Amino acid sequence: MTHVFSRLPRDLPGADIRIIGPRSAGKTAFLASLARWSNARFDTPIQSVHPFDENAGKLVAIANDILENGLAMAPTRADEDGNTLPRYTLLIERKPALFQKRNIRLQVSFREYAGEIIRDLCGGSSGINMRNYLDDCAISSGLLLLIDGTSREDSLYAQAFARLQLELNERFVSRNKSLKSYRIATVFSKAEQAQVWIHRHDMKKFVNLRFPQTKETLKIWSKTWGCSVNYFFCSSFGMKGNPPSPNVKVQARDSGGTYGVIANPSVWRPFGLFAPIFWLHTGKDDRRLREIEE
Numbered sequence: 001m002t003h004v005f006s007r008l009p010r011d012l013p014g015a016d017i018r019i020i021g022p023r024s025a026g027k028t029a030f031l032a033s034l035a036r037w038s039n040a041r042f043d044t045p046i047q048s049v050h051p052f053d054e055n056a057g058k059l060v061a062i063a064n065d066i067l068e069n070g071l072a073m074a075p076t077r078a079d080e081d082g083n084t085l086p087r088y089t090l091l092i093e094r095k096p097a098l099f100q101k102r103n104i105r106l107q108v109s110f111r112e113y114a115g116e117i118i119r120d121l122c123g124g125s126s127g128i129n130m131r132n133y134l135d136d137c138a139i140s141s142g143l144l145l146l147i148d149g150t151s152r153e154d155s156l157y158a159q160a161f162a163r164l165q166l167e168l169n170e171r172f173v174s175r176n177k178s179l180k181s182y183r184i185a186t187v188f189s190k191a192e193q194a195q196v197w198i199h200r201h202d203m204k205k206f207v208n209l210r211f212p213q214t215k216e217t218l219k220i221w222s223k224t225w226g227c228s229v230n231y232f233f234c235s236s237f238g239m240k241g242n243p244p245s246p247n248v249k250v251q252a253r254d255s256g257g258t259y260g261v262i263a264n265p266s267v268w269r270p271f272g273l274f275a276p277i278f279w280l281h282t283g284k285d286d287r288r289l290r291e292i293e294e
């Protein structure tokens with residue numbers, strides 16, 4: 001019996017993450033692909049992903065019905081007041097790291113904010129209740145900023161995140177929450193697109209070229225708080241074939257980024273989704289979770 005028990009996964013304390021990014025950054029696709037986690041490689045460090053609540057079950061349904069049928073996703077409703085936004089909870093189990101015997105299990109909840117918040121942080125007024133969003137954000141355990149890697153709106157994001165820092169600062173200080181221990185994962189989505197893919201091994205160069213102002217804002221943020229900021233690439237749709245090409249039927253492009261649907265659902269294999277989540281939770285940058293298959 002001891003033998004059996006010793007193999008039970010070790011539970012990490014729960015995580016509660018907020019995903020913030022402009023409209024169409026791929027936030028819903030990120031969550032749906034995570035929940036669906038299709039065609040995993042046999043040697044992936046991840047053991048399993050299970051929906052933990054009803055909302056997460058809906059994500060799987062979104063993934064199945066919408067992505068696999070090649071339909072585009074409906075935008076996240078913008079009229080939400082921020083209090084009633086759904087929380088999606090997943091149970092993620094990962095295989096033992098080197099020299100460890102047991103799997104590790106993480107129960108992680110997410111809330112995805114309407115993309116309108118980015119413009120509102122820059123002085124817009126889309127009608128969302130930004131105060132509610134920000135109050136909710138201030139109780140999260142970590143922040144995942146999701147940016148379409150193909151977008152060209154660096155200065156907008158820089159401005160929005162600078163304001164976000166000020167707003168959260170106020171709330172954290174009044175709650176006596178530690179600023180130092182906070183982590184911000186900045187994730188560039190749609191990294192299967194050529195203009196991001198060519199930089200996949202050189203994040204620094206990519207950020208300096210495409211998002212210098214955002215980088216500067218986040219540098220100031222991390223200095224001011226003494227907190228950690230880290231950068232990641234991901235793709236909810238991934239690559240297909242050999243030689244690999246983006247598994248995406250692109251429908252439109254503009255300065256906001258790339259819009260499209262999955263090209264071949266049967267070989268759908270996202271990449272880069274787990275690395276920011278585990279980093280946000282543990283502060284450890286796991287190279288294996290960052291690996292991009294070519």
Ligand SMILES: Nc1nc2c(ncn2[C@@H]2O[C@H](COP(=O)(O)OP(=O)(O)O)[C@@H](O)[C@H]2O)c(=O)[nH]1
Pocket residue numbers: 021022023024025026027028029030072073074075076115189190191192193234235236237238248258259260261262
């Ligand atoms: N190329 C590409 N397109 C994506 C990816 N993820 C989402 N999209 C597309 O980006 C658009 C917006 O996605 P969605 O998840 O609704 O964005 P949200 O508004 O941030 O929730 C849709 O056209 C998606 O099909 C991805 O990994 N690669």
Ligand SMILES: [Mg+2]
Pocket residue numbers: 027028029074075076112
């Ligand atoms: Mg959405």
